[in-house]
Amino acid sequence: MTGEASKQISTAELWGGGRSPFSISYGKMYMWFFLISDALTFSGLLVSLGVMRHKYSDVWPDSSHVFHAFPFTGPDTNLPLLYVALMTFILIVSSVTMVLAVEAGHRMDKKGVTKWLALTIVGGLFFLLSQVWEWSHFIHGTEHGVWEWMDGTRANLVDGAGNLVAKWGDGITLTFLDGRESLTGAAAAAMLESATQVYGANLHVNEYGHQLYADFFFFVTGFHGFHVFSGVVINFIILIGVMKGIYHKRGHYEMVEKTGLYWHFVDLVWVFVFTIYYLL
Amino acid sequence: MERDDIIEYSLDAHHSEEEGVKIRKKIYFVTILLTAITAVEVGLGVWWHSLGLPHTMVQYAFIIMTLVKAGYIVAVFMHLGDERRPFLITVVVPYGLFIAYLVFICLNEATTWMESRILYNWLF
Numbered sequence: 001m002t003g004e005a006s007k008q009i010s011t012a013e014l015w016g017g018g019r020s021p022f023s024i025s026y027g028k029m030y031m032w033f034f035l036i037s038d039a040l041t042f043s044g045l046l047v048s049l050g051v052m053r054h055k056y057s058d059v060w061p062d063s064s065h066v067f068h069a070f071p072f073t074g075p076d077t078n079l080p081l082l083y084v085a086l087m088t089f090i091l092i093v094s095s096v097t098m099v100l101a102v103e104a105g106h107r108m109d110k111k112g113v114t115k116w117l118a119l120t121i122v123g124g125l126f127f128l129l130s131q132v133w134e135w136s137h138f139i140h141g142t143e144h145g146v147w148e149w150m151d152g153t154r155a156n157l158v159d160g161a162g163n164l165v166a167k168w169g170d171g172i173t174l175t176f177l178d179g180r181e182s183l184t185g186a187a188a189a190a191m192l193e194s195a196t197q198v199y200g201a202n203l204h205v206n207e208y209g210h211q212l213y214a215d216f217f218f219f220v221t222g223f224h225g226f227h228v229f230s231g232v233v234i235n236f237i238i239l240i241g242v243m244k245g246i247y248h249k250r251g252h253y254e255m256v257e258k259t260g261l262y263w264h265f266v267d268l269v270w271v272f273v274f275t276i277y278y279l280l
Numbered sequence: 281m282e283r284d285d286i287i288e289y290s291l292d293a294h295h296s297e298e299e300g301v302k303i304r305k306k307i308y309f310v311t312i313l314l315t316a317i318t319a320v321e322v323g324l325g326v327w328w329h330s331l332g333l334p335h336t337m338v339q340y341a342f343i344i345m346t347l348v349k350a351g352y353i354v355a356v357f358m359h360l361g362d363e364r365r366p367f368l369i370t371v372v373v374p375y376g377l378f379i380a381y382l383v384f385i386c387l388n389e390a391t392t393w394m395e396s397r398i399l400y401n402w403l404f
Contacts, residue, residue, distance in 0.1 A: 003293040005363050014364075022367040025289045029367075036375055043379050047386050054390035055397065064325055085322040089315060096311045099357045103303050106295045254290040257359075264357045268350055274318075275346040279325045280339055 031258045035265045038227075042269050045223060046276050049216045053280070061209030063278045071133055075143055081278060087130045088274050091228075094123025095267040098235075102260045105253025110242065113256055117239045120263065124232040131225045138217060141200025141207045146177075148198050148205070153178065155195070168192055216277065224273055227266050234259050310356045317345050 004023040015021050022029065053060055064080035071083070097119040104112030144164040147155045154177040159165050165172065174188035183191060198205045201214035208214070238259045247253045295303070321342060328338045355361035360368055396402070 003295075003362075004287070004289045005367075019287055020289065022364050022370075023289055024363060024367060027290075032367075032371055036371060039375060040378075043382065047379075047382055050383065051386050051390040051393075054387055055393045057394055058398065080326050081322050085318060088318055092311070092314050092318070095353065095357055096307060099307055100304065102359075103300060103307065106293055107297060107300050108294065252290045252293060254293065257293070261358055264353055267357075268353050271346060271349050271353065275321070275342050279321060279342045 025254065027254065027258055028261070031261045035261065038265065039269075042223070042272070045216075045220050046272060049220060049276060052212045052216065056210050056212065059210050061213050066138075066208045066213075067134070067278065069137055083130070083134070084274065084278050087127055087134075088270060090123055090130070091127050091267050091270050094120045094127070095264050097123060098260045098263045102253070102257050105247070105256045108248065108253070110245065110248050113242050113253060114239065117235060117242060117256065121232055121235050121239065124228055124235065124263075128225065128228055128232065131221065131228070135218075135221075138214075139200045139202060141198075145197045145199040146207045147174075147192065147195040149195050158182075166197075220273055220277055224266070224269055227269065231259075231263050231266050235263065306356060310352050314349055314352060317349050321345055 007023070009023075013019075014023075020026075020029075067084055068078050068080040069075070069083070070077045070079050073079075097116045101113050101116035101120060104116060142164075144156065144166045147157070156175050156177065157165050157168060158173045158175050160171050168189065172184075172188075174183040174191065176182065198207045200207055201217070203215060203218065205211070206214035238255055241247060241255065242253070247255055324333075324338055324341065328335070354372075360371065
């Protein structure tokens with residue numbers, strides 16, 4: 001990048017007053033300062049997730065066992081983390097189209113900015129729809145669910161072939177998740193009387209394991225998803241400005257650069273959410 | 281009112297077609313790099329059990345790969361690497377120091393919390 005920031009200027013002149021020592025416009029600088037404050041909020045969420053994950057590390061669910069479904073492929077799909085990886089890839093690509101829009105703006109190429117910014121919005125919308133699918137899948141849960149007792153004991157129903165099933169019947173075994181001895185027949189049926197069947201997750205129950213795992217899923221990906229949503233809205237407003245030629249008349253496309261900073265930040269946060277929530 | 285004592289830094293950010301070609305090349309290089317790192321992360325996340333790798337090592341690998349990705353996004357996509365050095369330090373250093381301290385102190389505390397939870401058989 002050329003521009004004021006890469007010019008050779010002596011320190012004495014740079015810091016001598018009458019100019020910004022950072023050689024940066026106030027709008028861009030304040031976007032950076034806003035992003036730092038926003039990054040602190042996300043850090044707070046992710047560090048508290050880390051604290052709970054460490055505190056309950058013996059009972060915390062393994063994300064590759066929770067997120068292994070794929071849209072339109074039926075309930076038996078076992079593709080661990082693949083859809084989340086695809087979402088990550090799409091967000092990275094939309095970040096790339098954004099930086100290409102900024103680059104086109106530096107060449108005053110109005111057509112290029114319009115094209116790349118529109119593609120960025122498409123990528124953002126795709127990510128949001130994927131998020132909706134993932135939430136819906138997480139909330140509805142598996143077809144077999146899990147049985148839960150008041151004291152936190154959990155069990156699955158397993159048929160003769162070793163498959164998990166939803167309904168109690170002949171030849172079905174009650175298998176406890178904490179490793180104690182399985183029950184069959186009348187003993188299991190009596191035990192099931194006091195249990196409730198849990199499907200999926202919300203803020204009160206969580207089929208997949210510890211309750212906080214579901215809570216953090218909703219809070220962290222929800223807060224990030226809201227950022228993606230507002231990013232798409234802001235990008236759309238800027239796209240209208242680009243198409244009307246407002247920034248071309250102004251002589252520079254810095255508005256695209258500023259909304260670009262925000263959009264890259266959303267991608268940056270997702271990189272951390274992906275690692276800390278899904279991988280670690 | 282027009283003021284002539286304010287420098288319009290934003291008017292100065294233009295570059296030529298030839299420079300644009302070079303910049304785009306760099307952008308595509310970073311794209312491929314980020315995609316490759318993500319692919320390695322997912323592969324490791326799915327297969328580290330069957331590869332027989334120690335969990336701690338895999339976790340540190342994830343953290344290092346994430347920081348590399350974040351560094352490229354901030355330096356190249358957000359152009360922080362092209363800004364003046366004092367600005368880069370203003371943005372990165374206070375935040376980085378604070379978060380490094382926060383992560384260290386919180387995770388240390390949480391590990392102790394987990395140990396006493398198991399030792400005294402707390403239900404919460």
